[in-house]
Amino acid sequence: MTRSIAATISNTPRAMTSHLIEVLGLDLAAKVLAAADPRTVTRWASGVHVLRREAILIRLGTSYQAIAELEEVLSPRQIRGWFTVSNDAFDYRSALELLDGDDPQLARTRIVKAAAEFVAEYQNEQSNADDGMS
Template sequence: MAIATSRPGLRAYEDSLRLAPGEIISALRETLGATLVAYLGGVQETRAVREWAEGSRSPSSEVIKRLRTSYYVMAMLRDRESPSTVASWFQGLNPELDDVAPARVLRERDLDDAGPAVLSAARSFIAHG
């Protein structure tokens, strides 16, 4: 359980920067499942996710950026919600994202726009449920 701070999400942000890619991917896989992590990472096989987590294969730097952002959002939500709720949130249609699933936004849109939009939607979910 993360330490509560006066700035929600600060610990998640710091961890998203400090953790090694394998640790980021393992945590995402534990909460979201390998299939959703593969989707976020733009690969078809969950084997790639396992290999990324083990360190026997490396994702591109762009994929690592997307997965770090995904981790930040996931860890922020996980502080307050169950893993199944967090996974559902990533996959569900989100009214704050024009009824597009956060995972799809993170995968398909430019990360400079997608990251802040998804983070804002996650903060709203935390604040308002």
């Protein structure tokens, strides 16, 4: 998880927004960032408009950090699924629903933790599978 924290701290909201669009696609990135119009997200990514609202910045940091974790083991398509499919770690809601419904700080904690745990579990399973093939 240290890598995802460092990546989040070292990037600007503009760069993080661009990466969200790259990985999630514009429509899902807009939903993750609670933007009614996807063009708004494009403006944030291009620097035409500056992203300042705290709640959206928290959503951006949360999503960016989770993506940084998940990119270690998943493709962009799989990451999109991780954000939109119900997850037992979120009481059978999706990460997107958690972002929409909970306190932003609580959602951040739960989403980033679930992403890190998913990656650790995936890597452990891969390691065990590799050990079984030896």
